[in-house]
Amino acid sequence: MGECFEPLSVRSLAAVLGLVDVSPDTLRRWFAQLAQGATNYERDPLNQATGDAASREIDERLTPCWSGSRASRTTARRDAGARARRRVDRVGADGRARPAEVLAQRPAELVRQAVDEGLRLVSPIGTQFREVKRPVTVAGVELEPGAPVSLVIASANRDERRFDNPDRFDMFRPRRQHAAFGFGRHFCSGHWFSRRQMEIGVAALFERLGRCGLRLDRDRPAVLAGWEFRAPRHLHVRWDRS
């Protein structure tokens, strides 16, 4: 995952933001350090300091991008977009056995619903962190103001009252809104970018390797890990020489 998908993720976002001169290693470090701050539920000052330091470093790099002339920003964005398209063309994601066969037949047509179903099933961000503002009782538990609360949206995305066979990957299930990008006023600002990033990557992968029988390696199954950020640590796949 670290070799293929993390570089895809950080480099395409950096390209779209115009951060083209930042090395992939720095981008991955920023991601890891920001995540350390964002998942600091235990309120450890060291974790917080790490996240804050990365945040400051990013601000220092980004500020010049916003302060250029409008024309130069437009040109930078256009160039960055072209670079991003070239880069995401080289890599991709996903690969469950039967869905992979189906997706391989019609990648362009099915990729949107495959990505959406993947988001529902895996919920890459599994929780939402909040602080209690007034005394409240939830499911018999009394919560006092100031108490930290972690809402498990990954669980909501598998609510059997909303989704039939919720633990099954079914890209043909009736489309119903899920919570993978949050709700309401905190709804994810990056959802359009993320969806397109995944759709382009997955479609490129299946257009190239789908006809070669791209499939999960049954001998080395993917193991999902992580709570706040959830993903497979490895995703071993096989394909046949055409």
Ligand code: HEM
């Ligand atoms: C698959 C990728 C992504 C997933 C699953 C995801 C998921 C989420 C979720 C669940 C929230 C709500 C958090 C909460 O309410 O506590 C959120 C918020 C947010 N996301 Fe994302 N996100 C993704 C990618 C991105 C990207 C690429 C960006 C930026 C380019 C981004 C920017 C944001 C921002 C700024 C917020 C906070 C919005 C607010 O509080 O007003 N996200 N995201």
